[in-house]
Amino acid sequence: MVLKAVKMRIYPNSEQRDRLMQTFGCARFVWNQMLNMQIERQKNNPEAKFVNAFGMNNLLKRLKEEYPWLKQAESTSLQSANRNLADAFQRFFKGQNKFPHFKSRKYAQSYNSKCVNHNIKVIDNHHIKLPKLGVVYFRSGRLPQGKIKNVTVRLTVANQYCITVLTECENQTLAKTGKRVGGDLGLKSLLNLSDGYKEPIHHFEDKYRKKLHHWEKLRSRRYLLAKQAIAWDYHNKVLAPRQLDDFKNYQKARVMVAKYRQKIANQRLDQLQKFTTKLVKQYDIIVLEKLNIKGMLKNHKLARAITNASWSKLVSILQYKCDWYGKKLIQVNPAYTSQICINCEKSNHRLGLNKSEWLDVREWDCPNCGTHLDRDINAAQVILKKGLATQ
Ligand SMILES: [Zn+2]
Known part of the structure; x- marks a missing residue:
């Protein structure tokens, strides 16, 4: 099984745009609240453990009671916000990322919906059903294939709405060509x-x-x-x-x-x-x-x-x-690949030229065997030979 993502542009109507903005806002609110909670917790007690996605989802219930308007959001998007925040923290702990930052509506906005009970479904070449939004028009050369896992809806800085549909497909091996x-x-x-x-x-x-x-x-x-x-x-x-x-x-x-x-x-x-x-x-x-x-x-x-x-x-x-x-x-390793002759395999040290002169040479004759070589094609052939030798 392989995961594939298809990105496409969608054209929501004005009512759908309103609902999108609501969910963007709610997901951002949850992210910021949870991030703030993690920071405050650490401040009050440096020994305190990081609250994982499961723990944050438990806190989410209380947050929803306190802020009833959060119920307007697409339901799985708030849990996704927690999961994304937990992932951001994990990457930070591993030293892969900077500390997670608060989100602002000035930049690109997004949320993620999980596919449950076929609530995300491609209807035809130009229509997709999305949770809470209903049928939305899209334009794309490719359609998502396989089982839909989730969808990320995004409003870009260019004010365009895009979705990325993540699917799980059977392995599709292509026919061997022997080349x-x-x-x-x-x-x-x-x-x-x-x-x-x-x-x-x-x-x-x-x-x-x-x-x-x-x-x-x-x-x-x-x-x-x-x-x-x-x-x-x-x-x-x-x-x-x-x-x-x-x-x-x-x-x-x-x-x-x-x-x-x-x-x-x-x-x-x-x-x-x-x-x-x-x-x-x-x-x-x-x-x-x-x-x-x-x-x-x-x-x-x-x-x-x-x-x-x-x-x-x-x-x-x-x-x-x-x-x-x-x-x-x-x-x-590309070292010397452009200087080796594919015919006799002798390495010609830049033909005695300096580095910048050598870079300008497009075609050359091998001093050893006299073969006329195209610089780039020769290099590609040497790379192929090197690669096959490792097999
Ligand atoms: Zn040669």
Whole structure:
């Protein structure tokens, strides 16, 4: 059995939006109350043990008596908030995360509903039934398959509603093709394959650069103006000083910036999804270089940062798709792979060039056997050979 998540955008009507906002608010309230309780408890008695999700669910009953409006929320979402908080604490205890923070409605909002008695159900290609909301319209290229476990509803900073449906499916192994491939992660192309194919790097951000820049400028200008106006209100002791929410033009610019960024991120992810699916369908064994994550973090240039992020994403998507579909991903140490000749296996130390000169070389002739080599394709073939040798 494998767990799969499908993310899609939903278009709730105004009544459904109201109910969503209620549940977002209730789940956030429970999270903040429980977090506060954990902090106070620790303060009063440093010896006190952490209250786990089960204990918090018991406290939830009392909280519901004290604040009856919590009953408006989708019922499993409040327990999910407790579970998520407990998970956040566990990650903090293990040193994986920072201390959990209080949630604010200024940022993305979300809640999670458990599937009980088929209350979450895909009706057709464009309609899904969700607890407390009823039938909601959605747009997605893919439908969730298998048994639905839960759904996370999210309102993004771009003011869009999304759901992530988590399902449990039977293992779906793909037919074996007997083919294997090596891949060299590049800067000129995203991935060079040992069979000669080069997956291009698309600069999706170029398409929206002007518009994004325009809205970013407006956003920062309107933010400053709003801050000044708020400061003026406080200075003059206005009874109800304005909040950032009251500045509609600032809010519009903020949403537009988030929207364009989301668009770019979506297109980038779409390319990776399609490319990785193609790879796992075509090949049984895929050999890639092991990424040097520490070395990558040092790089501050934007173009490099984007490529690095795409590489990490590519490798992680490929890893889980190989697991799902019964294929194999091997990662090898990339040292010297671009300098070894695939034909005679001799390592040519940068052909005597310095590092930056060597990086510019696209094609070269092996001094040992005279083979004419494409730098990237040769590297991918060497990586494939290295990977297969470990088997
Ligand atoms: Zn050679």
